[in-house]
Amino acid sequence: MMNQHMSRARKPGERTGNLDATVFSGSRRAALKCRRRIWKMAALAAAFSLFALYLAWLEAYDAAPRHNDDAPLAEAAAQGAALSAGTGAAPAGDATGTGPDLVKRGEYLARVGDCIACHTSDKGRPFAGGLAIHTPFGTIYTPNITPDPDTGIGHWTDADFMRAMHEGIGKEGERLYPAFPYVEYTKVTERDVQAIRAYLNTVVPVHYTPPANNLSFPFNLRWLMFFWNLLNFDEGRFVPDPKQSAEWNRGAYLVQGLAHCEECHTPRNFTQGLKTSERFSGAIQAGWHAYNITPHKMSGIGGWTDQDVTSYLSTGVAPGRANAAGPMADVVADSTQYLDSEDLRSIATYLRTVKPIDKGESRARAGWGAPASDVVALRGTKINGANGAQLFLANCATCHNWTGEGVGASAPGAYPSLIHNTVSGASDANNLAMVILHGVSRTTKVADVLMPAFDRDLSNEQIAAITNYVTKRFGNPQSTVSVEQIGNLRATPQ
Ligand code: HEC
Ligand code: HEC
Ligand code: HEC
Known part of the structure; x- marks a missing residue:
């Protein structure tokens, strides 16, 4: 944090001065090592540029014939029921x-x-x-x-x-940023894409231009996504597995494709691509743990x-x-609550068969905790600005009960x-x-669920104290949070 601030405040030129000073006052060995590193980096950069030029050349040959290609539509019409058999999709009304x-x-x-x-801000x-x-790398605004x-x-x-x-x-042939989940949407059949387009044609047209993106250099250069795609994108439709049931295939088709569950639940590599070897093993999304x-x-x-499930x-x-x-509440509210029961079951069926990944937890997340039984002792405690138990009683117990058992069961x-x-x-x-x-x-459809936000009423100290009280008393006692971490989470844009 501190370092970032300092580097932003530094004036041009100042940096070189500092570096020279270190080199001259430091040992010769350090200076040599530093120079060697610079050469190494220069060589790497040169090699990379050559590679980049080669790939750009390759692409120029590859991309041209695809422009304005209408073949996918003809294919979509021809595929007909053959595809829906593999993916469980209902036959279309018509293909026009x-x-x-x-x-x-x-x-x-x-x-x-x-x-x-x-695609909705308002x-x-x-x-x-x-x-x-x-x-x-900066902020992207979704298009209309x-x-x-x-x-x-x-x-x-x-x-x-x-x-x-x-x-x-x-x-215009420009490369889109993968904040648009085309890595998953590429799996969706032509027929289904066509149906989505037909639906979008019927929504109310809105005359509105979203703000321009605000991305730092070089990420504002769209053509660079070519390299990202090379590393992280496999273009191609979902291929049903004939050894699996129709239900499994439907689940795989939805989860890997349109429902794009991996965007949040699969960890990312250093280029922000999905780490396919660790599919569905969890990742951080806007400060939340998916x-x-x-x-x-x-x-x-x-x-x-x-x-x-x-x-x-x-x-x-x-x-x-x-x-x-958090983000999962939005997924449920905007998307999965509308899925029919067969599709939901097929998602559960498919998830049961993905590769299990051990993150070294000693007990299932829902397997921790016991009700509190010491409210008298809690009430006797002297009130102190950041006493987790007291803060829990004051802010949470009206709804979740002082025992932590909640109200209204299921x-x-x-x-x-x-608890659990x-x-x-x-x-x-x-x-x-x-x-x-x-x-x-x-x-x-079943409920309007609302728990109040405490970000305005409680300080980082108070939230850390309640969090640590709740995990220790009702959950996983090894799980703790620091005041600084609460500060970072508070600062994460939602
Ligand atoms: C996770 C967020 C997200 C979801 C979900 C999403 N999009 Fe997008 N979409 C984006 C972003 C961001 C862009 C802009 C990418 C860029 O500027 O390069 C975009 C771009 C697009 C574009 C290109 C528009 C243009 O003017 O260039 C289309 C078409 C599109 N999305 C359609 C869809 C459809 C259809 C769905 C649902 C099946 C969908 N999107 C779901 C984030 C999303
Ligand atoms: C926009 C990001 C996002 C997407 C997309 C998403 N999830 Fe989640 N998911 C989360 C987050 C964040 C949580 C944690 C929510 C919480 O703790 O309340 C979560 C929690 C869950 C849980 C509960 C895990 C637990 O132990 O509590 C399940 C199950 C789940 N997601 C399944 C799915 C499936 C299936 C899909 C695709 C249909 C999906 N998610 C898509 C972000 C996402
Ligand atoms: C006005 C009532 C109310 C108060 C006060 C309240 N909660 Fe909640 N809490 C809820 C509701 C409603 C839900 C969501 C239930 C649902 O998801 O169906 C919830 C959910 C939760 C969850 C589960 C979230 C998840 O993703 O699984 C936790 C943990 C929680 N509250 C902790 C707290 C703590 C700690 C406090 C005090 C700082 C607190 N609540 C105060 C009503 C309340």
Whole structure:
């Protein structure tokens, strides 16, 4: 933190001065080592530039014939029911792109793909874009995908749309940033992309131009995504596995493709690509821990029943285990609650078979905790600015009960038990702290769930104290958080 501040405040020229001073006052060995490192870096940079030139040359030959290629549409029409057999998709109403059945199917698929979540910044202007997506390289604003011809995608051909979804390439042939999950959408069948397009053609056109991206150099250069794609992107449709059931294939198709669960649940490599060897083993998303959802018994969700998974995805609650807050609450509210029960079951079936990944946890997240039984002792404690027990009684116990057992058991909209809850039982207290900072807000068909945010009322010290009290008393006692970590989580853009 400190270093970052200093480097930003440094004036041009000052840096060289400092470096020279170190070199002259330091030992000869250090100076030599430093020079050797500079040469090594220069050689590497030269080699990389040559490689880059070679690849750019290769691409120039490769990309040209694809422009304005209408073949995918013809293919889509020809594929017909053959594809839906592999992916469980319902037969389309018609292939012209206008039939009501096709539009209805497209609406459902757009829900699965959760297009609305990223392409809406103002609920009154759905799909008109403008949502800020924070990346390590700067801010990207989502485009308008309503059929408005000037500011939206009204003037895009179906082939342009198909190419964006399958190849991550925009209307003018420019490379799109992978904040748009084309890494997953490339798996979606032509027929399903066509249905989504048919649906988007029917949404209200909104005349609105989102703000321009604010990315630092060199990430503002779109053509650089060519290298990113080379390392991290495999273009191609989902290939059904004939050895597996239709249900499994449907689940794999949805999870790996439109539902893009990996965007949040798979860790990333240093170029921000998905680490495919550790699929679904958990990652940090906007300060939240998108947990390990592999079938590992301790580190993942191996102990969950299919019913737990389907209930979690359709309502945001797996009773007695987990609740969906933060980015997952949005996924449930905008996307998975709309999935039909067959699709939810197939997702559960598929997740059960992905490679289990052991993160060294000694007990399942939902396996920790016992109710408190010492409220009298707590009340007797002297009040002190950051006494976790006292703060818990004052701020949380009205809803979650002083025993931590919650109120309302498993009824929809209940105040959940903090015992046997994945957030208090996780080996890191990230999500617990984030839930206290930002609360929970999730609107579904079954309930309007609301836990207040405490970011304005409680200091970092107080939130750290409550978090540590909750993990120690009701959850995983090894999980602790520092005041500084709360500060960092508070500063993470949501
Ligand atoms: C996780 C966030 C996210 C989701 C989910 C998402 N998009 Fe996007 N989308 C983006 C971002 C960010 C861009 C802009 C990328 C860029 O500027 O390079 C984008 C760009 C696009 C573009 C190109 C538009 C243009 O003007 O260049 C299209 C088309 C598109 N998205 C369609 C969809 C559809 C259809 C869905 C749902 C199936 C969807 N998106 C879901 C984030 C998302
Ligand atoms: C936008 C990011 C994001 C996407 C996309 C996403 N998740 Fe999550 N998921 C999270 C976060 C964050 C949590 C932790 C939520 C919490 O603690 O309240 C989570 C939690 C979960 C849990 C509960 C784990 C536990 O132990 O409590 C399951 C199950 C889950 N996700 C499944 C899925 C599936 C299946 C998909 C795809 C359909 C998906 N998620 C897509 C971010 C995401
Ligand atoms: C006004 C009632 C209310 C208060 C006060 C309240 N909560 Fe909650 N809490 C809720 C509701 C409602 C939920 C979400 C239930 C759901 O997901 O269905 C929730 C969820 C939670 C969860 C589970 C989140 C997850 O992702 O699994 C935790 C942990 C939690 N609260 C801790 C706390 C702590 C600690 C405090 C005090 C700082 C607190 N709550 C104060 C109502 C409250």
